[in-house]
Amino acid sequence: MKDIEKAAGFLNLFADNVSAGMDVEPVTWIRENVVDQQSARSSHIDFTLSPFLLDPIDKFLNDGTVKHINLMAPTGSGKSTLFVGLLNYLIANDAGNTLVAFQNEQETSDFAETRLFPTFRDNKALKDLLPKKRHAARKTEILFPHMNLWMVSATKGQLQSKSCRYLIGDEMWAWEKGMVREFLARHHDRFNRKILMVSQGGDKGTDWVDEYGKGRIHHYHWQCPGCQGWNTYDWRDVIYSKEENIDWERFKESVKMVCPRCSHEIEDTVNNRRRLASGGKYVFSGNTSALPEIVSYNFNALACYWVSWADLAVEWILANQKKRKGDIEPLKKFIQKRLAQNIVDLGEKDDVLKIPLTAESMEGYTVEDERARFLTVDVQKGHFWHTVYAVDAGGSFHLLSEGRLEALEDIECKQSQFNVPDHCVALDCAFDTDAVRKICGLHHWFSMNGTVKEEYLHKIKSRGVKLIYAPLEQHIVEGVKCLHFNFSSQRAKDVLAARIKSGNWKVPHDVSAEYIKQMQAESKQESIDKRTGRVSLKWLASGNNSHMWDCSCMAVIFAMIHRVI
Template sequence: MSLNPKLLSCLSVGREIITPARVKDAAEWAEKYRILSEFESAIPGRWSNSVTPYAVQPMRALSNPGTVNVTLMCCSQASKSEIVRNALGFWITAAPGPTLWVMPSVAAAEEAVDERLGPMIQNSIPWALPGGRYDISTKKGIKLTSMRIYPATQGSPQALATRPCRYVICDEVDKYGTNAGKDADPLALAAARIRTYKKRGKFVCLSTPTFRDGHIFKRFDACPDQRHYYFPCLKCGHKWHARWEHVVWPKRPEEINEISWGAQIVAGNLARIRCPECKHEHEEKHRQAMIQGGEWVSSLGLPEDVFGDSVAFQFSSLVNPWADINKLAEKFLKVRKDPTKLQEFINQEMGEIYEDEIDAASVKGDYHAAKISTYAPGIAPNWTSTILATADSQKDHFWFTVRAWGRDGRSRLLSHGRANSFEDLRAKTLDAWFDVEGYESVGGFRMKTGYLFIDSGGGLAGAGDGEASITDKVYKFVETDPKRIIPTKGFPSYKRAKKPISESQITAKGTRAKHFKQVLLRIVDTQYFKDLLFAKIWDGPDWEENSSIDADYGKQMTAERKVMTKTKSGFLKLWKQTSHGSDNHYWDCGVLQLAAADYLKVHLSAPEEVVHAERLQIAKMRQAQGIKLDETPRGARASAPQAPKLRPQQTMKRNGQDFLAAYR
């Protein structure tokens, strides 16, 4: 039986209406089906890839079957979220699967559903998927015929870890915290959701960047395939990654301030994009042609449409068709002297991280080459007033230094190294004896370490094994010799301490079960003493090392730089490690050495000639009594001074000046 030709024609038309034409990627899907409402765009209507040509390649990467990890680090208001929503529309139509959309907060998640995802699905999905049903709920998410979209917040570990998802989208990740409640990194929890889908899954991170340690930059920096949008020079054809350094304008006349000059740049259309090759300068009206002729360049040298397992994209407002380089120049001139506003410009407009400004004065050369000496380790100089040890506590070991100190602020390294237990630390510091030079004619003289100042931090001793924290163990260690072991804690760097070092009574666990003991903790302004240590090392001869230091010791002593840093109290110049994870233990021990000398008032020790005469007397008494070199004879006073009873907030001054000036 044959059907009527007219009926066949009607069925064919109906089939085209009911079944959408297949599209190969999200860019083609957006061009064919995406409808922008007035809530979503300043230019409502059909989506056109020609308006934002830089969005095409990211959409194709999000559609590529073998690409699992996609990172978008870019400026604000440049369609990065629309790129991902277009990919979501393609997934709904061509490759459906459960989707988790993670936002920084509940309010942001609700806004995303109500004002972004909801309108996109209502306006575009019926055209792409005729007959498909959907139910939009702020709390429950979006239920479609083919898949579910679950909104979640980064602070909810249950939402991030309960269900497997084929697609996970983490939006504005630099606004996330470091942990999801008491659980791990929220990005790690979210990424685990796609594990069962293997190569068919997608993990997408997008955000405007903030700092180097932000989530989005870490992912971008870890991705081997980093892509930037290259502009073509309209004169020589050279293509380059356009950055803010390529935007130029005429030099400001001296009689005009920067604010007024910025307004004149806008009024006169004076800003240009300069080609680094031929130096040709392009006006704002030429920038649109440069955007249209631009292309994505891979750090791996891959073609534009070839993507591996992971790919990361970065772009700035220079590729944004709605931006204006003249207005950007005006904004830059307004904010360039204000670190807070400058950070916002670099993050929001350039789509780049804000690099802390390094204080050039805090950068020095090779410490090992500059400070190594011929002094033998373990030999105290004859000007020694006392010997102090300091220790930096780690999870399962300690780093320590032992130094000789003199009345005039001189200090020499006697020993340094690593101790693997409290017993080992005691043996290498508190129980250590050192020969003092200059007393060979009377049988020699030896000194024992007077005090050990130990960092009470260090974190947990074991992960989930029920062990006490290092802090608790340090306090128990202090209890074994409270007169000579001094616990310390650093003062928060973003606050300004009233005094360089103060005291605080705390309650700590004792050596017996259910036993608590009062511990006198010394609070150290580490930023203050780091300034002092840096000056002492490089501005004079008073900080001496011995012949045993190596290159690693030198690296640790120069492992920090002073940088402009954003804190809770605004922008401050703070000492920070030069790179994440670099060892700085000996530097920290040096800081504690200065704090210990401050606390014990070493500069007020007896004059050198008085100490020398006393030591000669002790040596002669030892010879007369026939006792060992490391024992104090009867009737002689111990050579190590006693710790003063320093009252909190006590001012330490000498001759009307801060006593620490004696160490500079």
């Protein structure tokens, strides 16, 4: 009898909460009840400050004809805040078993412990709904009396066996291939199911790109104060000074948004950006062949009033400067993270690099205005391959020596012959790592190793900076200290290829045929990641040896470390 009375009391309490919540709009309820101390803009969650989130929220909570919402949005635009607000609202007003999936376990526990659960404790509307038993609230789940909330990483083991009304997925671009299918199977065809999937832009071949395309796509638009026409937030409508020698202060002052219809210009101010975003709306793109129960929304960082267009323009300019030098990753990240676009056009493939030859001879080759020279060595079992390059003031590389060496003494002779300083000699330590590092330590040379990582974090003047080579490491082998650099193998090859194609790679006409053969041993082709299904362009070997290509990559990294390119 006591259990029946207890259950009846709880149902009455829940009914009171629901009826109280239904008296106000969900966005108003969230603003009045949810405190998020980690929000960057307001401690109380106020979605009117992020107007591009209002339509997705309305579709998720109020539109019974829409079962599935996709939101492709820039980083730092309030996606985590969206989750916090919705989950608080659902628990108090429209309960149902809920599964929230993140790209990995660390993201899951961080969100649960430091972002979400504190808002539950601070929400007075949830006070009587929180479970009293300690075992009902765990690190990444809460078993409420009226519903269960699970937060998991997007792996097959954690996505199976749970049956849920609400499914919420974060950063879908990073999920492994097939995990979206496992995730969507958790609603078990409920008539009142709701799915929300949120992410930045993704890559060709990933489940996220496919799922986003299944929905009726809506882009966020702004209204021109001049002609009253509606325009999508398009990066091509951002104008700025095109001076070759950039004065960044003057450059920032030149940045404006221009209406593509009437050419009305809008100054880059907080008030202007906020006015445009607040008065904006989503416009259907017209893909009527898509499923009507799936709606896909998209907005980019231009709609986020707290992000200046000038800062974005600077980021765009710097990314394109790096692209011209062969490093395409910053531009790719700008497109995916700032413009919130999927990348399905992967750019140019490189079948076989043409190595242009100069009229100079290897014998007695001298370089005018030389800034540095580097000896780099690829270590093999029982022999070595080497290159020696000089770099001039314009950043061009000049080949001075190349070929196979049979013994360590040959490397020492090459160093002496071309007068290369110790701190400009490096050996690849991928093979026989400890032995190579010991040799480098005894000679005061560096060891290097190319890795699959795309970038490494450096602290420069207390600021985090990402580069394609790692901070200097120190290793001790049998009491000998060796200094070592890791670097991104793929991105070093991009920089090398860009140098060759731009004419900044000077190779004498009498170079060996083996050098040319090895420099053409890799080509940039489409590669499919078996884990994620992501299609990307990567440098792949053709089957021929590529030792001097690897030496040349090391020379490029050395030049970047020494800041001569």
